[in-house]
Amino acid sequence: MARLAKHTLGKVAAMLGAAGAASVAVWAxxxxxxxxxxxxxxxxxxxxxxxxVHIRADFGALDTGKRGPKGEPILAxxxxxxxxxxxxxxxxxxxxxxxFHVGKAFAHGTVACAACHDLQDRERLHLADGxxxxxxxxxxxxxxxxGLQARDYAHGAHGGMNGYxxxxxxxxxxxxCVDCHNPHAPKFQSYAPVLKPRDRFLDxxx
Amino acid sequence: xxxxxxxxxxxxxxxGLLKAGVALLGAGAFARALSPLLxxxxxxxxxxxxxxxxxxxTTIEKKAMFKRLEAETKKDYGxxxxxxxxxxxxxxxxxxxxxxxxxxxxxxxxxxCHEENNHDRPSGNSYIRVLEMExxxxxxxRGNTTYDHAVPAPGKYYMPVQxxxxxxxxxxxxxxxEATWQExxxxxxxxxxxxxxxxYCEAACPYHARRFNWKKPEIAxxxxxxxxxxxxxxxxxxxxxxxxxxxxxxxRQGRLPACLEACPTGARVFGNVLDQDSEIRWVLNNKxxxxxxxxxGTRPRFFYFFDK
Numbered sequence: 001m002a003r004l005a006k007h008t009l010g011k012v013a014a015m016l017g018a019a020g021a022a023s024v025a026v027w028a029x030x031x032x033x034x035x036x037x038x039x040x041x042x043x044x045x046x047x048x049x050x051x052x053v054h055i056r057a058d059f060g061a062l063d064t065g066k067r068g069p070k071g072e073p074i075l076a077x078x079x080x081x082x083x084x085x086x087x088x089x090x091x092x093x094x095x096x097x098x099x100f101h102v103g104k105a106f107a108h109g110t111v112a113c114a115a116c117h118d119l120q121d122r123e124r125l126h127l128a129d130g131x132x133x134x135x136x137x138x139x140x141x142x143x144x145x146x147g148l149q150a151r152d153y154a155h156g157a158h159g160g161m162n163g164y165x166x167x168x169x170x171x172x173x174x175x176x177c178v179d180c181h182n183p184h185a186p187k188f189q190s191y192a193p194v195l196k197p198r199d200r201f202l203d204x205x206x
Numbered sequence: 207x208x209x210x211x212x213x214x215x216x217x218x219x220x221x222g223l224l225k226a227g228v229a230l231l232g233a234g235a236f237a238r239a240l241s242p243l244l245x246x247x248x249x250x251x252x253x254x255x256x257x258x259x260x261x262x263x264t265t266i267e268k269k270a271m272f273k274r275l276e277a278e279t280k281k282d283y284g285x286x287x288x289x290x291x292x293x294x295x296x297x298x299x300x301x302x303x304x305x306x307x308x309x310x311x312x313x314x315x316x317x318x319c320h321e322e323n324n325h326d327r328p329s330g331n332s333y334i335r336v337l338e339m340e341x342x343x344x345x346x347x348r349g350n351t352t353y354d355h356a357v358p359a360p361g362k363y364y365m366p367v368q369x370x371x372x373x374x375x376x377x378x379x380x381x382x383x384e385a386t387w388q389e390x391x392x393x394x395x396x397x398x399x400x401x402x403x404x405x406y407c408e409a410a411c412p413y414h415a416r417r418f419n420w421k422k423p424e425i426a427x428x429x430x431x432x433x434x435x436x437x438x439x440x441x442x443x444x445x446x447x448x449x450x451x452x453x454x455x456x457x458r459q460g461r462l463p464a465c466l467e468a469c470p471t472g473a474r475v476f477g478n479v480l481d482q483d484s485e486i487r488w489v490l491n492n493k494x495x496x497x498x499x500x501x502x503g504t505r506p507r508f509f510y511f512f513d514k
Contacts, residue, residue, distance in 0.1 A: 156485030169460030
């Protein structure tokens with residue numbers, strides 16, 4: 001079973017490699033210092049649609065459920081426990097998790113934790129071919145399976161953005177995959193719509 | 207022999223009295239009929255009344271006009287604003303595409319438009335109307351704009367509709383005073399100071415994209431977007447028609463439109479179609495795009511597509 005999964009992933013990666021040269025080019029320029037917890041990843045090379053990708057503040061950490069004096073969530077970095085004294089093996093699935101990991105929503109097919117998270121370093125990820133990548137480059141990992149979305153993203157046709165359409169006149173910052181999709185439950189959350197139109201006649205005078 | 211009866215003095219007096227009474231009534235009614243005119247405040251200054259058509263103004267005249275409009279905004283709304291003018295740039299043809307597969311109907315675009323373009327606050331006006339559509343149907347008549355439940359709802363998809371900036375625009379053709387026209391980069395604009403408010407364009411638009419200012423827009427000074435364009439988001443006077451202008455005060459400076467920046471899903475793609483490497487060009491080349499009401503021959507530059 002595991003071998004089959006690995007085989008499929010490998011195949012997808014190979015297909016992506018062959019088909020999505022453009023997307024790979026974009027991923028390749030997302031060079032950030034490993035485990036950058038916040039700020040944007042700046043693309044440096046002059047590639048098509050070179051932009052900055054927004055990076056979440058809680059990368060590589062888990063919300064402990066406790067709140068600080070200003071109501072800010074207290075985050076525990078993965079490696080503050082896992083680096084040294086907790087050498088627990090990777091859980092097979094979310095139901096095997098202990099302590100404050102419990103209750104983490106999980107709805108992402110049947111992927112196991114270790115399919116994405118690196119076995120040695122909890123604050124790193126690994127691709128299907130075993131290449132270890134920093135969390136900030138998570139898009140490279142998502143794109144292995146979600147090739148169509150990765151292709152659209154690479155061409156500026158998926159994911160919210162801010163800034164300039166004309167990059168010769170100003171920068172652009174884009175959302176990364178996990179800004180909108182929780183990697184553990186990636187379905188886009190439902191929204192309460194804003195600004196309901198008002199009818200001059202039915203909704204009374206203004 | 208018939209004796210003519212001399213008119214009695216009382217009769218002539220009565221007639222005179224009646225005449226005077228009727229005259230007084232008439233004068234009263236006339237004054238009453240005209241009284242709204244006396245109460246009405248002038249809707250435009252003398253300089254505004256004498257202002258020429260935008261296209262016939264010199265740069266100096268335009269500058270003076272923007273100054274006057276800025277002062278009027280300060281007086282009427284208490285806000286310091288700058289009104290600018292950005293001409294269409296050569297080598298730029300704007301186009302917009304919208305991915306219906308990932309639009310979730312949150313109306314954030316509509317809200318961003320409301321704020322960016324200094325719309326009347328009480329009426330919640332916006333240039334974007336989001337239709338909630340049945341999956342499997344393209345019947346715009348059955349689109350619902352007033353949905354008020356969590357989105358996306360099962361079995362529905364969402365279609366935001368705004369000005370399609372038609373190449374062959376019916377609204378431009380019907381304007382009797384040429385107060386609306388298409389610019390070189392494809393944006394259809396309105397000179398709000400030249401518009402006479404006949405609303406022919408509103409009736410002519412097959413996309414229901416134009417709005418009429420029934421009253422003077424109400425907007426708090428703190429909420430006014432001070433970066434304004436003469437042909438775009440400056441506060442419109444009462445009695446004129448307005449419409450989406452692809453945020454030309456932003457886009458002609460290279461920025462993305464407000465509705466695109468507000469979109470949380472990235473359903474909106476905007477850019478210059480003349481640029482071979484642009485995102486919009488990629489979408490037009492690679493997605494199965496369509497336009498609304500193609501059979502009318504309006505040739506919109508606003509495209510829609512589904513992913514699957």
